[in-house]
Amino acid sequence: MPLSEQEQRLLDEMERNLYRNDADFVSTAGDQRGRPSYRSIAxxxxxxxxxxxxxxxxxxxxxxxxxxxxxxxxxAGVMIAITPRKHHGTLTAEDVLKEAQRPSSKKKAASGGTFMNRMNSRWDRRQDDRGE
Structure with missing residues:
Protein backbone atom coordinates (compact mmCIF):
# COMPACT_ATOMS: atom_id res chain seq x y z
CA MET A 1 0.00 0.00 0.00
CA PRO A 2 1.64 3.28 -1.07
CA LEU A 3 2.13 6.16 1.35
CA SER A 4 -0.03 9.25 1.10
CA GLU A 5 1.58 12.56 0.17
CA GLN A 6 1.46 13.77 3.77
CA GLU A 7 3.03 10.55 5.07
CA GLN A 8 5.74 10.76 2.41
CA ARG A 9 6.49 14.39 3.35
CA LEU A 10 6.71 13.48 7.04
CA LEU A 11 8.99 10.56 6.26
CA ASP A 12 11.25 12.76 4.12
CA GLU A 13 11.40 15.40 6.85
CA MET A 14 12.29 12.79 9.48
CA GLU A 15 15.02 11.43 7.24
CA ARG A 16 16.50 14.89 6.65
CA ASN A 17 16.46 15.56 10.40
CA LEU A 18 18.19 12.25 11.04
CA TYR A 19 20.92 13.12 8.55
CA ARG A 20 21.24 16.62 9.96
CA ASN A 21 21.27 15.65 13.66
CA ASP A 22 23.02 12.28 13.61
CA ALA A 23 25.42 12.58 10.70
CA ASP A 24 28.19 10.71 12.52
CA PHE A 25 25.92 7.80 13.31
CA VAL A 26 24.53 7.67 9.79
CA SER A 27 27.99 7.69 8.24
CA THR A 28 29.21 4.83 10.44
CA ALA A 29 26.08 2.71 10.57
CA GLY A 30 24.74 3.57 7.15
CA ASP A 31 25.34 1.50 4.07
CA GLN A 32 28.32 -0.53 5.25
CA ARG A 33 27.28 -3.54 3.26
CA GLY A 34 28.00 -3.07 -0.38
CA ARG A 35 26.74 -5.20 -3.18
CA PRO A 36 28.89 -8.03 -4.47
CA SER A 37 30.44 -7.18 -7.81
CA TYR A 38 29.81 -9.31 -10.87
CA ARG A 39 33.51 -10.07 -11.04
CA SER A 40 33.60 -11.55 -7.53
CA ILE A 41 30.46 -13.56 -8.26
CA ALA A 42 32.03 -15.01 -11.41
CA ALA A 76 35.98 -20.36 -0.25
CA GLY A 77 34.29 -19.93 -3.63
CA VAL A 78 30.95 -19.20 -1.99
CA MET A 79 32.57 -16.69 0.36
CA ILE A 80 34.28 -14.93 -2.56
CA ALA A 81 30.97 -14.76 -4.42
CA ILE A 82 28.96 -13.22 -1.56
CA THR A 83 31.59 -10.88 -0.12
CA PRO A 84 30.65 -7.24 -0.79
CA ARG A 85 33.06 -5.10 -2.74
CA LYS A 86 35.15 -2.50 -0.99
CA HIS A 87 34.00 1.11 -1.34
CA HIS A 88 36.81 3.39 -2.39
CA GLY A 89 34.77 6.55 -1.88
CA THR A 90 33.26 6.07 1.55
CA LEU A 91 30.72 8.57 2.73
CA THR A 92 31.97 10.98 5.37
CA ALA A 93 29.93 12.90 7.91
CA GLU A 94 30.55 16.10 5.94
CA ASP A 95 29.08 14.53 2.79
CA VAL A 96 25.98 13.48 4.71
CA LEU A 97 25.57 16.98 6.15
CA LYS A 98 25.94 18.60 2.74
CA GLU A 99 23.30 16.28 1.33
CA ALA A 100 20.92 16.96 4.21
CA GLN A 101 21.35 20.73 3.96
CA ARG A 102 20.68 20.82 0.24
CA PRO A 103 17.35 22.54 -0.40
CA SER A 104 14.47 20.22 -1.01
CA SER A 105 12.21 20.55 -4.02
CA LYS A 106 9.20 20.07 -1.76
CA LYS A 107 7.63 23.03 0.00
CA LYS A 108 7.92 23.37 3.76
CA ALA A 109 4.77 23.27 5.80
CA ALA A 110 2.87 26.55 5.93
CA SER A 111 2.77 26.50 9.72
CA GLY A 112 6.51 27.28 9.78
CA GLY A 113 9.35 25.46 11.47
CA THR A 114 10.58 21.98 10.92
CA PHE A 115 8.71 18.80 11.61
CA MET A 116 10.65 18.13 14.79
CA ASN A 117 10.05 21.64 16.12
CA ARG A 118 6.32 21.25 15.56
CA MET A 119 6.30 17.87 17.26
CA ASN A 120 8.26 19.25 20.21
CA SER A 121 5.88 22.18 20.62
CA ARG A 122 2.90 19.80 20.51
CA TRP A 123 4.53 17.65 23.16
CA ASP A 124 5.20 20.67 25.37
CA ARG A 125 1.57 21.82 25.05
CA ARG A 126 0.30 18.37 26.03
CA GLN A 127 2.58 18.25 29.04
CA ASP A 128 1.48 21.76 30.10
CA ASP A 129 -2.19 20.77 29.76
CA ARG A 130 -1.70 17.68 31.92
CA GLY A 131 0.35 19.47 34.56
CA GLU A 132 -2.19 22.25 35.20
Missing amino acids: IGSVVGILGVGALVTGVVLQQPVVGIIGFVVMF
Missing part, protein backbone atom coordinates in the same frame (compact mmCIF):
# COMPACT_ATOMS: atom_id res chain seq x y z
CA ILE A 43 35.34 -15.82 -9.71
CA GLY A 44 33.54 -17.30 -6.70
CA SER A 45 31.37 -19.45 -8.94
CA VAL A 46 34.38 -20.84 -10.81
CA VAL A 47 36.21 -21.58 -7.54
CA GLY A 48 33.04 -23.16 -6.11
CA ILE A 49 32.64 -25.41 -9.15
CA LEU A 50 36.28 -26.50 -8.85
CA GLY A 51 35.64 -27.27 -5.17
CA VAL A 52 32.59 -29.39 -6.00
CA GLY A 53 34.67 -31.25 -8.59
CA ALA A 54 37.39 -31.93 -6.03
CA LEU A 55 34.79 -33.03 -3.48
CA VAL A 56 33.21 -35.51 -5.93
CA THR A 57 36.66 -36.73 -6.97
CA GLY A 58 37.53 -37.35 -3.33
CA VAL A 59 34.34 -39.36 -2.81
CA VAL A 60 34.84 -41.42 -5.99
CA LEU A 61 38.48 -42.16 -5.19
CA GLN A 62 37.61 -42.74 -1.51
CA GLN A 63 40.24 -40.20 -0.45
CA PRO A 64 38.88 -38.15 2.47
CA VAL A 65 41.73 -35.63 2.27
CA VAL A 66 40.83 -34.73 -1.33
CA GLY A 67 37.16 -34.46 -0.35
CA ILE A 68 37.95 -32.16 2.59
CA ILE A 69 40.15 -29.97 0.41
CA GLY A 70 37.35 -29.85 -2.17
CA PHE A 71 34.88 -28.79 0.49
CA VAL A 72 37.20 -26.03 1.72
CA VAL A 73 37.73 -24.77 -1.85
CA MET A 74 33.98 -24.88 -2.48
CA PHE A 75 33.32 -22.91 0.73
